[in-house]
Amino acid sequence: MRPLVRVEVCVDSVGGLDAAVAGGADRIELCSALALGGLTPSAGLMAAAGRAPVPALAMIRPRAGGFVWSPAEIAVMCCDIRASRDAGLAGVVLGASLADGTLDCETLSALLAEAQGMTTTLHRCFDLVPDPFVALEQAVALGFDRILTSGQAKTALEGIDLIAALHARASGRIVIMPGSGVTAENARRFTALGLRELHGSCSVTQAEDTKVAGFGFGPELRRVTSARLLQALVAASKESNGADQR
Template structure:
């Protein structure tokens, strides 16, 4: 039986509208980013500043990821990430979301230590670099030693339900030393099941719907639609109804 503690919901958002939706629904945090269709990228300073200003109750945690692809970063990229952390800290962000792997796919102790130092005093989440690291248990021990606030994971599976066994094990190993936050296809209709299976008290989801496209001119073959949108759509936006339902499901879970 899970302990009767509040379940916190974090929503992945790309816009001010997304921040306001998450805030109104009662989410605990937003993970602010751009490029969710490629796993999320660092947002620009103007968006971070505006998001912090728009947030009334929700915390703004900023994803620090300079490019799509793997999580092995050059020294130059790590320096840029550190600069971004220092910038969003000055802009009032409550936390950052980071993760660096070394050339062997292990948690990069040196690079992550540097970024954690830049984020001193902020909450720091290790993102899903963990889900592709070479050794999940060794990697988890490293995250504990480094002092991350929380770990975002789908249990190294596409679906959180498929990864539930590993997530459950990590919650047990954490023993309160780090928050384990579950993700991976999380929605209102499976949130209770995920909590019952794993014991997590933190849920993460980017709940989005496709936005219809403007009529396409017959005189052009050019399109800038977002990767993965259904035919006739242009991009994705935060789903207010889906976010509200997820937050309500979390509130009803004991």
């Protein structure tokens, strides 16, 4: 019997946190600024997630842009990892690159040492590496628990062939978790490959107050977590569980 599929949802607000719990998420990726790909959440949001009944992993990313970090930024990231632990979070999501796009194993090793005892995800800096199979072996050697990837494409569905190949190469040594555009409608495409963790945003577009947007305090449209879409993704994953176990 295969293990059950677990659904992770990314959220960047207390409202998103509540929707994740209501929607039945198995795990939460906790961020700020999801419109920028996710940045480190505030201490207050970490504390709220630490009290939630669902395990949460904090994104450790101190700024938008690429993943080549300065020594000062690495020091900030180490401090944020400690804050995640102090808040009672289950783990962290992080990544670091060299100028050529390959993984910065030295920096990653230092960050993982700070996160010892927590569950760890290598984020989508993986999707920028020149050789994903070399990066896979590096992630295994470093001790990551999972890799979040779209298969080096804009969406996981577009990158599904590489995701399948990575899962086969991983051979149980590390979890390959597809993310970017994973929904209830396509979940079975991934679970049919034997993938046991799915990552989704499960978000809907919400119009912002025009005056707020006009003053530059936010975009005219923003994405918010939908408990309904998450429930649908969780239900689809359970259907996959049943199909795999019959």
